[in-house]
Amino acid sequence: MEPLPARAAAGIATGSAVPEGADAVVPVERVVDHGDRVEILEPAVTGQHIRPRGGDAREGDVAASAGTRLGAAHIGALAAVGIGEVQCSVRPRVAVLATGSELRPAGESLAFGQIYESNREMIATVLRAAGADVKVMPVVEDDEGAHQAALERGLAADVLVTSGGVSMGPHDLVRRVAADLGVEEVFWGVAIKPGKPLSFGVRGATLVFGLPGNPVSSLVGSLVFARPALLERQGLAGAHSGYEHGRSTIALRRNPQRDEFVRARRRLDEDAVVLTPVTGQESHMIVRAAAADALIHVPRGGGEIAAGTPIRYLRIE
Numbered sequence: 303m304e305p306l307p308a309r310a311a312a313g314i315a316t317g318s319a320v321p322e323g324a325d326a327v328v329p330v331e332r333v334v335d336h337g338d339r340v341e342i343l344e345p346a347v348t349g350q351h352i353r354p355r356g357g358d359a360r361e362g363d364v365a366a367s368a369g370t371r372l373g374a375a376h377i378g379a380l381a382a383v384g385i386g387e388v389q390c391s392v393r394p395r396v397a398v399l400a401t402g403s404e405l406r407p408a409g410e411s412l413a414f415g416q417i418y419e420s421n422r423e424m425i426a427t428v429l430r431a432a433g434a435d436v437k438v439m440p441v442v443e444d445d446e447g448a449h450q451a452a453l454e455r456g457l458a459a460d461v462l463v464t465s466g467g468v469s470m471g472p473h474d475l476v477r478r479v480a481a482d483l484g485v486e487e488v489f490w491g492v493a494i495k496p497g498k499p500l501s502f503g504v505r506g507a508t509l510v511f512g513l514p515g516n517p518v519s520s521l522v523g524s525l526v527f528a529r530p531a532l533l534e535r536q537g538l539a540g541a542h543s544g545y546e547h548g549r550s551t552i553a554l555r556r557n558p559q560r561d562e563f564v565r566a567r568r569r570l571d572e573d574a575v576v577l578t579p580v581t582g583q584e585s586h587m588i589v590r591a592a593a594a595d596a597l598i599h600v601p602r603g604g605g606e607i608a609a610g611t612p613i614r615y616l617r618i619e
């Protein structure tokens with residue numbers, strides 16, 4: 303296009319390049335076309351309706367930094383700067399299995415001493431939300447051979463998460479069989495409630511989380527231990543800072559020995575987040591826990607945390 307002389311105008315479409323020499327764009331509805339000249343109905347200000355080159359991003363600006371979980375705007379931003387491909391971390395492959403001869407799948411009827419298996423899909427849900435490609439494996443009987451076969455299969459994944467069988471009872475076979483299969487235990491026993499007998503080990507690059515079988519212990523263990531590990535493994539920046547801040551509506555008694563994760567309901571009061579613990583805080587009470595959407599972290603210690611004191615919590619998604 304020819305450069306525009308002084309005091310001249312040219313018609314362009316929205317989004318077109320501005321002709322050389324032009325220094326403002328006037329919307330067509332603010333203009334009267336007299337054929338040989340155009341009348342501009344209100345004064346034009348230099349630069350108006352012109353988007354300067356580099357106005358959104360300049361050379362060297364970052365459209366999406368490393369360690370970002372790509373959301374809709376990041377995808378748009380990358381495309382807008384001409385990037386069609388980025389290097390992403392691979393979703394960790396996670397195997398989830400549950401141990402316990404008393405466990406039956408939903409839908410079957412229960413004999414005396416049997417209960418429904420409730421942990422595998424729950425753990426899988428937490429870990430899928432953390433980016434994992436989860437494979438839910440069959441329930442494993444409290445039998446050494448069954449444990450060997452199942453754990454060996456599970457160890458082919460990047461991360462193996464088991465439920466049950468990590469306490470001190472004669473049926474608790476997970477740690478011993480895992481050790482026989484070459485898993486090096488990094489720790490067993492954590493000072494948190496619920497979830498005390500939780501174990502963690504590694505075999506080569508495979509991480510092994512042994513979550514206690516009580517359903518709320520499995521939920522807390524997957525949120526507090528397995529989830530951050532998965533985020534970290536995917537290179538997500540700030541993977542450990544999943545905690546948010548709020549205040550409890552009631553006093554929280556502190557446990558002298560263990561940090562507690564108290565199931566609570568979260569709501570907004572004005573602009574502040576307030577949390578109210580749900581009734582039923584025992585580690586088997588998963589139905590009660592389902593009324594909660596947050597886990598308040600109550601650090602171990604004496605006395606109680608008064609109502610209204612700032613506390614931190616994790617969301618139960």
Ligand code: AMP
Nearest residue numbers: 400402418419420421466467514515516
């Ligand atoms: P464990 O950690 O195997 O000693 O199990 C502790 C308690 O949780 C026992 O009452 C088990 O019956 C129960 N439990 C273990 N695994 C599951 C599961 N997958 N679903 C529901 N309850 C379980």
Ligand code: MG
Nearest residue numbers: 401402466467
């Ligand atoms: Mg068991």
